[in-house]
Structures are given as C-alpha cells and as structure tokens.
Amino acid sequence: MKERLVFEISRKGRVGVSLPRCDVPQDELERLIPRRHLRKNLPLPELSEPEVVRHFTRLSQLNYAVDTGFYPLGSCTMKYNPKVNEEIASLPGLTRLHPYQPEELCQGALRLMYELGEYLAQIGGMDAVCLQPAAGAHGELTGMLIIRAYFEHKGQRRHKVIIPDSAHGTNPASAALCGYQAIEVKSDERGCVDVDDLKRLVDEDVAAIMLTNPNTLGLFEENILEIADIVHRAGGLLYCDGANLNALLGVARPGDMGFDLLHFNLHKTFSTPHGGGGPGSGPLGVKRALAPFLPVPVVVKQEGRYLLDYNRPLSIGKVRSFYGNFGVMVKAYAYLLSLGPEGLRRVAENAVLNANYLMKRLKDHYHLPYDRICKHEFVLSGAKQKKRGVRVLDIAKRLIDYGFHPPTIYFPLIVNEALMIEPTETESRQTLDRFAEAQIKIAQEDVESLRPAPHHTPVGRLDEVTAARKPNLRWNQ
Amino acid sequence: MRYIPNTDEDRREMLQTIGLAGVEELFSDVPLQVKLEAPLKLPSALSEQELVEHARRLSAENVNIDEYVCFRGAGAYDHFIPSVVRHILSRAEFYTSYTPYQPEISQGTLQAIYEYQSLICQLTEMEVSNASMYDGASALAEAVLMSHRVTGRDKVFLSRALHPEYRQVVRTYLQGMPVKAAEIPCASGLTDIDWLKRKLDDQVASVVVQHPNFFGLLEEADEISQIAHQVGALFVVSVDPISLGILQPPGAYGADIAVGEGQALGGEICFGGPYLGFFATREQFLRNMPGRLVGATVDSEGRRGFVLTLQTREQHIRRAKATSNICSNESLNALAATVYLTTVGKEGLREVALLCLRKAHYAWREVLKLSGFSSLFPGAFFKEFTVSCPSSPERINQSLLKRKIIGGLELKRFYPEYPNGLLVCVTEKRTKEQIDGFVKALKESGEQQ
Numbered sequence A: 001m002k003e004r005l006v007f008e009i010s011r012k013g014r015v016g017v018s019l020p021r022c023d024v025p026q027d028e029l030e031r032l033i034p035r036r037h038l039r040k041n042l043p044l045p046e047l048s049e050p051e052v053v054r055h056f057t058r059l060s061q062l063n064y065a066v067d068t069g070f071y072p073l074g075s076c077t078m079k080y081n082p083k084v085n086e087e088i089a090s091l092p093g094l095t096r097l098h099p100y101q102p103e104e105l106c107q108g109a110l111r112l113m114y115e116l117g118e119y120l121a122q123i124g125g126m127d128a129v130c131l132q133p134a135a136g137a138h139g140e141l142t143g144m145l146i147i148r149a150y151f152e153h154k155g156q157r158r159h160k161v162i163i164p165d166s167a168h169g170t171n172p173a174s175a176a177l178c179g180y181q182a183i184e185v186k187s188d189e190r191g192c193v194d195v196d197d198l199k200r201l202v203d204e205d206v207a208a209i210m211l212t213n214p215n216t217l218g219l220f221e222e223n224i225l226e227i228a229d230i231v232h233r234a235g236g237l238l239y240c241d242g243a244n245l246n247a248l249l250g251v252a253r254p255g256d257m258g259f260d261l262l263h264f265n266l267h268k269t270f271s272t273p274h275g276g277g278g279p280g281s282g283p284l285g286v287k288r289a290l291a292p293f294l295p296v297p298v299v300v301k302q303e304g305r306y307l308l309d310y311n312r313p314l315s316i317g318k319v320r321s322f323y324g325n326f327g328v329m330v331k332a333y334a335y336l337l338s339l340g341p342e343g344l345r346r347v348a349e350n351a352v353l354n355a356n357y358l359m360k361r362l363k364d365h366y367h368l369p370y371d372r373i374c375k376h377e378f379v380l381s382g383a384k385q386k387k388r389g390v391r392v393l394d395i396a397k398r399l400i401d402y403g404f405h406p407p408t409i410y411f412p413l414i415v416n417e418a419l420m421i422e423p424t425e426t427e428s429r430q431t432l433d434r435f436a437e438a439q440i441k442i443a444q445e446d447v448e449s450l451r452p453a454p455h456h457t458p459v460g461r462l463d464e465v466t467a468a469r470k471p472n473l474r475w476n477q
Numbered sequence B: 001m002r003y004i005p006n007t008d009e010d011r012r013e014m015l016q017t018i019g020l021a022g023v024e025e026l027f028s029d030v031p032l033q034v035k036l037e038a039p040l041k042l043p044s045a046l047s048e049q050e051l052v053e054h055a056r057r058l059s060a061e062n063v064n065i066d067e068y069v070c071f072r073g074a075g076a077y078d079h080f081i082p083s084v085v086r087h088i089l090s091r092a093e094f095y096t097s098y099t100p101y102q103p104e105i106s107q108g109t110l111q112a113i114y115e116y117q118s119l120i121c122q123l124t125e126m127e128v129s130n131a132s133m134y135d136g137a138s139a140l141a142e143a144v145l146m147s148h149r150v151t152g153r154d155k156v157f158l159s160r161a162l163h164p165e166y167r168q169v170v171r172t173y174l175q176g177m178p179v180k181a182a183e184i185p186c187a188s189g190l191t192d193i194d195w196l197k198r199k200l201d202d203q204v205a206s207v208v209v210q211h212p213n214f215f216g217l218l219e220e221a222d223e224i225s226q227i228a229h230q231v232g233a234l235f236v237v238s239v240d241p242i243s244l245g246i247l248q249p250p251g252a253y254g255a256d257i258a259v260g261e262g263q264a265l266g267g268e269i270c271f272g273g274p275y276l277g278f279f280a281t282r283e284q285f286l287r288n289m290p291g292r293l294v295g296a297t298v299d300s301e302g303r304r305g306f307v308l309t310l311q312t313r314e315q316h317i318r319r320a321k322a323t324s325n326i327c328s329n330e331s332l333n334a335l336a337a338t339v340y341l342t343t344v345g346k347e348g349l350r351e352v353a354l355l356c357l358r359k360a361h362y363a364w365r366e367v368l369k370l371s372g373f374s375s376l377f378p379g380a381f382f383k384e385f386t387v388s389c390p391s392s393p394e395r396i397n398q399s400l401l402k403r404k405i406i407g408g409l410e411l412k413r414f415y416p417e418y419p420n421g422l423l424v425c426v427t428e429k430r431t432k433e434q435i436d437g438f439v440k441a442l443k444e445s446g447e448q449q
Helices: A049-060 A083-089 A107-124 A136-153 A170-177 A195-201 A224-233 A288-293 A326-362 A392-401 A429-444 A464-469 B008-018 B023-027 B048-060 B083-089 B107-124 B136-151 B164-176 B193-199 B221-230 B283-288 B315-321 B331-368 B393-402 B432-448
Strands: A128-130 A160-164 A181-185 A206-212 A237-242 A261-264 A284-286 A298-302 A305-309 A378-381 A418-421 B155-159 B180-184 B204-211 B234-239 B257-261 B277-281 B294-298 B304-308 B384-388 B421-425
Touching: A049 B083, A049 B107, A049 B331, A083 A326, A083 B048, A107 A128, A107 A261, A107 A284, A107 A298, A107 A305, A107 A326, A107 B048, A128 A288, A136 A170, A136 A206, A136 A237, A136 A261, A136 A284, A136 A288, A136 B164, A160 A170, A170 A181, A170 A206, A170 B315, A181 A195, A195 A224, A206 A224, A224 A237, A284 A288, A326 A378, A326 A418, A326 A429, A326 B008, A326 B023, A326 B048, A392 A418, A392 A429, A429 B008, A464 B294, B008 B023, B083 B331, B107 B277, B107 B294, B107 B304, B107 B331, B136 B155, B136 B164, B136 B204, B136 B234, B136 B257, B136 B277, B136 B283, B155 B164, B164 B180, B180 B193, B193 B221, B204 B221, B221 B234, B277 B283, B331 B384, B331 B421, B331 B432, B393 B421, B393 B432
Parallel strands: A160 A181, A160 A206, A206 A237, A237 A261, B155 B180, B155 B204, B204 B234, B234 B257
Antiparallel strands: A128 A284, A261 A284, A298 A305, A378 A418, B257 B277, B294 B304, B384 B421
C-alpha cells in the first residue's frame, strides 16, 4: 500500500478547516503591519478534511505498534500503555491549563506534580525529584549540570566522567555536552563493570560514574556496593541511568545502592506511550546534598497549598520552558495509582520472569555470551549464524515476516552481532512461546531465505546508503 | 493485576522451565543489603473506577481555560485545534509505536516526519528541518550550541526581548561549554540595534532574537540579520509559527537557524508540555544539526520509502562526539503539527494569523481608550501587546479573576523595569464579545480602586 505525500494530494483551492468570520473591524493588513514584514507567498498544501483523515489513517496503518503486536525492543521497555491513562490525561482540567495561570487556579495540577515527585523519590530511594526534563537524555543532561554545579560550589574542578563500554550512547553524549571528558571503563567477563579497571581510572579528577543498573546486558551490577565505595571515597558521585528500572520496582532502590542521582523514564518504566519517538519524560531524582541545585521551579507544599518555588539561589536554572511534559506526568501518575506498591513489585517480577523464560527457550539456538540469571532483558549473539553468512540484521528482518517487531540489534556494542530482547511484563507466556518458536526456526534458516526478508511489508529493505549520501529531507515541487 | 497476563500457574511452569524454585531466586544477584524487605510506601492500588474518580477530582481542582477566558500567552497559546488532529493522534498505531528504527514496519511515522520536515521548511523557507526537539526553549539552546560548533567562536548575543525562560534555558545549557552569553539590551521594547552595532565583533558566534519578540513586537529581523552576517556571526531567530501565516519567513531575511515553539500548531496547551521544538537551518550546516532526520530513498524494487538518515551525527553512533545528546524527541507533537498544517493549509494558516492580528489590534485600541492605560511601546505587533496599567497589574488581574477572566501576564515577573506592564495575548479564539468583556472588566477594576 503506497500512500502519496500530502503535497501530492494537494489541489489548489481546497480547504480542511472552517474558521469563524472576523467579528472585529477588518483593518487592511498593511495598516497594521509594515509591508516589509509581510511574506509574499505561503507554499502550504491544500486538502479537504476527508482527504486529511484518509491520508493519515492510511499512514497509521503502515506502522507496527504495541497495540498491534509484540515489541521486544531491548532497552526500550515497550509495555502496554493503559487506555484509562489516556482518558485521564485528556480531562479538560488537566489539558486546558495555561502554565502561567495563577497558582490558586491549578492546585490539582500542582498537587499531581508534587505527589508524582514524592512517589518517584520513594521508588528510587531519592530525596528530591525534579519533573522538568523532557526525556531520559534530558534528565542526564540535567544531572550532569547539577554535578558540575555541586563541585563548583565546593570549589572543586573535576573533568572526567566514567562510563562503561556497554552504556547507552546518550551517557557519553550528555557528559560531553556538559564539558566532561567521557572515560570508558571496561566490562569484565561476567558482563559487569571491571572493578580493577575502575580502580585504575578513579582519581580526584573524576566527577562521577554513570551506570545503568541493571546494565544494558540486562545484568545486575553485582559489585555495585564496592563500586559506590570506590567512587565515593575519591569524592565522586554515582549517576544512575534509570532506563532499566522496570526490573527493580519494589525489589531494590538505586538510592540504597549508593547512587546519588537517578533519572526515570516515564515512557518506559511507567507505561506512557512512546508516540513514535516522543514525547517522553525524564524526571531526575537526587540525594539531599544535590537538591539545592535542581532546576526551578520546584513544587512545594505549604499549609496545605501547593506553590511553585523559584527562589533557589543555587539552582542550575532551567532546562526547558515551564515545568516539563505535564501531559506525560499525568499518565505515569495514573499508572502508579493503578498499581500500588504490590502491583509495582509484580511488574518487576513478571518482567524478569518473562525475560529469563525467553532466554532459557532461546539459549540453545543462539549464542548466549553471559549465561546467568538476567533481569528484565537479555542479549544474545548471532555469532553462530554469522558463520553461515547470516547477519543479525537478516534475523531481525525475518522476524517481521512472523509478525513480530525485531529486538534491538547491534547494541550493546560489546557483544558481537547483538540481539537485545526485552519482553516486559505485559506479554503472556503464549506470546513468548510463539516468539521463541519463530526465533528458533529462523536460527536454522539459510542466507538465501533470509536476505530478501521482510516479504510482506509495504516496502522492502531500503537503500540507506543512498539516503545518507544524497540526502532528500524534504519534498520539492 | 489487569496489565499482567501471567497467571500463578503460568509463573509456576515458567519457573520450572528456567529451573528455579521461586520468583525470589530471579533476584539472587541483588545484594541482600539493598533488597527491600517491606513494600514501597506508596498509596495502595486503586481500581479503574476509583482512579477515574480520583483524577476527576484533581481535574476539578483546576480552573480550565474553557471556563475562564484566557488573555495570557507568553509562550503558551490558546489556539483552535481542529477535531481531526485529536482523532489522528489517538490512533494507537501512531501513539503506541516506538522510534522508527525498523523502516519496513514504520513507514507511517517516517512518512509523517518527512512531511513534517517539508512543512516546516515551507513555513520557514529554510532548507532543512529536523524531526523535532523538546520545546522552543531547548531548541533555541541547541541552536546556540550549533552556532558555536559551526563558527568555533565563544560568545553569543541574546536579545533581552527573548522569552526570559528561553534566555535562562540557553544560559543553563551553556554552563558546561566554553561559551559566554551576553545580553543585548532593549530600546522601546525592541532589540537595541545601535548597541548591537557597537558591541558586535568577530568573536561572536551568533546573534539571537525572537520575532515577534516576547513583548509581541516585530523586530527588524532583516537589518539584524545583515549586521550579524557582517562579522560572520550566525543569525538565530525564534519565531511564532502562526505568525508565519502572514509574516516574512526566516529564510527570506537570511536567518541561519530558525527555531520556535510549535505548540500553537495543533498542540494542547497542557500546563506547559509536552510541546514541540522545531529546528530548521541551511543545507550547508546539515552535518552540524542536532536531532533525528528522515530522508526519502527507495527499496530494491524501486519503491519510495523513508528512513532515519545521517545518524552518524547522533548519540547512538557518535557517542561523546555527537552533535547533541537528544534521543527521544516530541514525535507525536510533530505529528499534531503535521496534521494541523495540512488541515488548515495555505489559506487557513493565513486566515488564523489575520484573525489573531485583527483581534489583538481591536483589543489594543479598546484598552487604550480606557483612562490610565497607555501604550508601553510604539512598535508594530502581531498577537500580543503590552500596556502600562494605572495601578498594580496584580490587583487588576485579581479583579478580572472574579469575572472569570485570566488577564495578561504581569511583566515585572521578568522585567522589573516595567512594574505596571501587562502582556496581553489575543488569539483567533477570542470573540469580540469576550474582548469587550475583558475591556469592561479592566475599566471596572480601575473604578473599584
């Protein structure tokens, strides 16, 4: 099914909107705005309303989505997005709010933010939470800026941030954006931070270590207490990338492991939909000593009223306008209230159970580089298949033919031909079994049958080399 | 637990397959010292019905801007959203999908982003647009960082007439970078061009203005652009996309980077987020751009398709050397903007802009007829204007609230130099009757005092 571009559907004179007639004096445009400021022409498309609806509905049908099938994308926690949260987030009292309307007219919204912050602090073992960051990487940036401000306040200049070789790309990118030198620490043969390598790297110039726990191999950092001790003794801080928090809900808290900062991904752990790439929300939790540096405003509660506190002299400032992705916060808040403490623990248990079950079912058919209990995800290697000329990309594309979204591939970078699988707790055993059967069948298939995959999609494999070499990034007449 | 399909029996059998005796063995790698012994201290679970009731109560503790008439803008705008936008956005195939890393099963999102990029280019007359940034303020901060990368220079000039929160965000983003921000003062509410001419030198990476600016006034963008280019600085402009229905686009006055807040394009006002940062520039800077890009290409049978492209700029490939750390962006908001621009189209956007312009000017004239209210700045404006009030703007706004009107923003919140200033916003949604009611309420607020 091919769908034309809106520009190709457009016909001169069509309109898709009916606007109210002008009920105030219709002054000549040039009397209000000097001619030099006026544009000569506006080249936007022209479509009627039914054409618009059909176009975008047809486009939507070209997508795979959580609501249409299993999405075992490692590191992304593609769990079910509860419908009631969408309904709540569209209540007029939670959507039709101006961010600068007086505090007395938005007490419900401020209360929601205050309580969400408290809940997240409790879940992560943190003392204060800022909801402003718009995504995980934005939370990392905020955290790095707070670390910088903290050391500056103490009169210390530190230049390095240690990051494992298995880390998400955002970690080194966020550190670099704050002027830090990203130093790589190796992983050991068990897939965790190599403690000896860490000891060698830690010195008085290290501001922090950024860790994901469980890490991107889906493994719990077994030596986390020793790592915390090493870094803290050198005066450094521990930053936790909370992308993988789903595995630990109600089981253990990063704050208790020695982490000083932690960002949450509301669009992963807390069930808010990804929207095809956003909006997310990346609240940042910190320990007490770092709280004075959080962005403004902070929602505070005084005598039963909720207020926005801007008077925080040590604050780093702001990382975006207003207060953050409020609409996303509403959905995460609703999710937390639906689950409660027992429900959250059930989430972690089932996410980890599903991952271990799937790992067990697949490990005889694919190489499993780290064969031990995993947490919410695990990483296989297509090394065996590669010997027959099959690449992990081919395996991923073939899975599409079986009706599944492929896992994350070629990440983490420390595993050759990596296939990173995260089933989440919202999948049934039957789905996992069907997926395992497809993966097992594909493990035996030869190059000739895999290379043309996927077979039944609107387009086949696309020429990405030409796309990058001769970029065509916009429609031209 | 209705979101978890596994039954106790499933769990038992699955554990058996794995070879474990109980669920707790799945966590044997977590040190005992950090294992939680008691449940988290959180409210106990609500049923769906209880949850909805609780949320309705919270919602009712807020006054929404359909109950009160809103004359406040300042970066968040109450524009009309055609019903089509919400319907398309509520398609689960769009909102429950991930970043389109597998193009064969993500053509819907990818084509929509390609259309979004094309529409932003049409609107701004810039050559390339990315797939979106978090919001207008962070898009501006990214633009400033890009100007540093492109020029290698370490000073930036920010107009004092930029949204104060945007200036603050830029300064926050620069804290770890070897770049200093200086503020261009205002003269009559406009970026002071004489000051700029005197102070600008060849160490400046970019000159940054908002147009229309925070006070609603039209900047001499063409002239500022030329002045910036004379010393080799980039001209960065933050624009209101609705204003581009009638105003000169950034490409026409030589902007090097055009950014802005796209919330006005079909996005809910939603207490400040999620919003949409748009980001467009010239082709020559393509490889220095932050954020995702979608490109058109073909498959082996020659069929047109769309892919994420030029990813070597991005964090997941380039890591510490990436042009930005951004990963998740505001894709669904970009889709809203795409549907909005397609629906209102060429004539509609111009019409929306004209309605805003005429209604704002009607309101401005009527307010100035009141005794004690005067114009703060003489310049031409679009949909927002400033007035000087005869008494404290807080007191006036308090009295408006009793008439269910949210008045303009008190300027002294950000500009102590204008203690009596009020920034009023009038969009196409405000009717003559509402404007007249607003003016009458302003008049009576004076009479009460």
